[in-house]
Amino acid sequence: MAEEVNIGMLKAGADDAVRSTVEAAREAVLFVAWEQWHSLGSLATPVGKHRAASIVDPEALVLCSLMIRDEERRLDDFLGWWAEKGASLLSVQRMLNLVERFPDQAGVRLGAFAGLAADAGHKRWRRHAVTTGETAALLKPRGGKGRDGLDLVEAPTLMLRLRAGFGVGAKADLLTFLIGNGGVFASVREAAQAVSYTDAAVRNAAQEMALARFIEETGSRPAEYAADVRLWTELLWFNKLSEHIPGTRDHTIGPAWRYWEHVLAFLTGVLEWARIGVQEDWSPYILSSRARDLYERHKKAFKANRIAVPNPGDHCGTAYLSAFETTVAMLRDWIGSHV
């Protein structure tokens, strides 16, 4: 997103709907980014009434921030801070898996983030770093925009805490998902789709963790897995760690898994949809058709999070533009109470 979307350039008939859609998407994605960066310990000031309570997806947060940095330049500061302090807790493979779901620009910009991480001494990122040209100079972080050392005290940092404790990989992320899933049993396929690893990797991780009695396994085939949330929340001291933080919610049931990768990929896709629409002077029909593509591509953001939105099939042709506007507004409203 090299320039702000000038909706006034769109063909007549679509301006209002697209403008409103973009505003809702921008508001939603900035809200998530801001709250989640704050949870990680950056100097982002939270904007919600309550502190974030759902589990931060660190790779999705980085990719989303790379996509919307033009909207809010302070995100460069947080990305720079995280590249230095937190890159060791990021999964390179998972980042590469997730980047496919984000707009194409995310892949290019990831090279800039990898460059900062590599410069900070995180060797795993060196292979993906772009060190020359425009991309290398893309991020311009100012120092001092986060804690000197990581202090993962807030419940949303669960994934990072478990990675710090067990190592970056499928086991930590699977356990994060199962705790965030509230003790509900999930199949290997469901868990793999949630954490974006292969079924095989998640199956191995689940079987070994079940063997270790870290998680429960059903006797049925295919097997399903769940975490004893009460025991894990006690062990992980969510309330104890964050009791001094004002506005923190009760975490006796643990932080929730919210499929942020799908939500953030969709929202950044919406911003990119509008940007390209303006740039290429799409007609209202093309805008509506590409909006359907976007929804279909990311419908897991809605289905997995159980957000009821208009069904594209119920809206013929350009009528979907208005339904899409409603879809994004509903997602924004959902985020307001579920971040």
Next chain:
Amino acid sequence: MVVGGASLSLLGLVPRATRDVDVIARVDTVSSNADPETEIRLIEPDPLPEPLAKAIETVARDFRLPSNWMNTEVALQWRMGLPPSLKEEISWRQYGALGVGLVGRRSMIALKLFAAVDGGPGGVHYQDLSALGPTDAELDEAAEWVVTQDVSPDFKQMVSQVVERVKQER
């Protein structure tokens, strides 16, 4: 290249809605001249180019149309032969990246006459033929081609009956 109701409508010859778009041929872009109005080589439309097939699918989804809203069923006509005038009077329209050839009046009269013989006077093809208001010369030229499409003895007589009826109802 499009025939049928879509072609009639786009050319403004017969203003009526149509259920589908009949694709009868496509231009061989490999061997044809870059300018589609000169030296084109028509080939059978199947398989449709991948981007067009994908676009057909997308439009069907977006407007809740049947998946075959644009189809090549009429291309069966290639087996028996196309009207000789087909290549001579194509009108080209450009819709974004898609160039659409609209079959001209003489070929449409020939194809509609052929279809009207099958469909009878109550059918949409007969109505289209009638709406085209063909002259005697146009009908005779069309009939000359249509009779080559079926060798059965009755067929020639059926063609004549339709031609006569159109002339009478003018």
